[in-house]
Amino acid sequence: MKTESLKLRARIKFLICLFIAGLILSGLTAFPLETELFFIRNAAQQLLEPDNPLYLWVDKVYIGLHDTNIHYPFLAYGTDWLAFAHIVIAIIFIGPLKDPVKNIWVIHFGMFACIAVFPLAFIAGEIRDIPFYWRVIDCMFGAIGVIPLMYCDKYIKRIIRIENLKIYQTI
Numbered sequence: 001m002k003t004e005s006l007k008l009r010a011r012i013k014f015l016i017c018l019f020i021a022g023l024i025l026s027g028l029t030a031f032p033l034e035t036e037l038f039f040i041r042n043a044a045q046q047l048l049e050p051d052n053p054l055y056l057w058v059d060k061v062y063i064g065l066h067d068t069n070i071h072y073p074f075l076a077y078g079t080d081w082l083a084f085a086h087i088v089i090a091i092i093f094i095g096p097l098k099d100p101v102k103n104i105w106v107i108h109f110g111m112f113a114c115i116a117v118f119p120l121a122f123i124a125g126e127i128r129d130i131p132f133y134w135r136v137i138d139c140m141f142g143a144i145g146v147i148p149l150m151y152c153d154k155y156i157k158r159i160i161r162i163e164n165l166k167i168y169q170t171i
Contacts, residue, residue, distance in 0.1 A: 005162050008155040012100045015148035019110065020090045020097075022145065027086025030079045034069055037062040057131055089113075100156045101165055107156065111149045117142030 029036060041062040048055040068075055093110065095103035118139050125135035159165070 005159050008159050008162075009100065012152050012155050013097060015152050016093050016097045016100075019145065019148050020093050023086050023090035023093075026141070027083040027090070030083035030086065033076070033079055034062075034065050037065055053131065054133075057134065096152070096156075100152065101159055101163075104153065104156050107149050107152045111146050111153065114142040114146035114149065117145075 037058065041058050044052075044055045044058045092106055096106045100107070121130075121135045121138040121142075124130075125132075125138070130138075
């Protein structure tokens with residue numbers, strides 16, 4: 001039984017490291033938005049027709065961001081905080097990396113956050129005139145992110161059964 005528990009803990013560590021890496025990478029990409037969009041726009045210009053909705057959207061976003069950065073550079077501070085939040089949230093997952101059973105609540109928090117992407121994307125996206133297909137792309141971050149966390153939750157619960165642990169639920 002101890003061997004199975006160790007294998008489960010190794011799987012959990014791998015999945016949490018993957019999740020942490022995704023959060024940090026996602027956060028870091030929020031800093032150089034204009035530069036990234038410049039390259040994406042140029043690639044889209046080469047690969048897509050000028051009337052392609054995806055190209056038109058990327059072009060519109062780039063122009064809007066570029067003009068905003070020229071006239072109101074302080075607004076980019078908001079995406080700096082977005083990046084910072086991703087990195088801070090990633091740090092929270094060090095808890096279950098060290099002790100997954102004790103910190104299962106962090107896994108549940110992460111699962112909730114991933115699922116909460118959906119209403120935010122569809123409600124705020126509609127209000128902000130974000131194209132539907134782009135809202136679906138945003139939702140994929142939550143849909144993909146929740147998968148490793150669901151496995152972590154499953155493995156942690158199996159460890160609890162194997163090791164006959166008693167945990168106290170606060171809710």
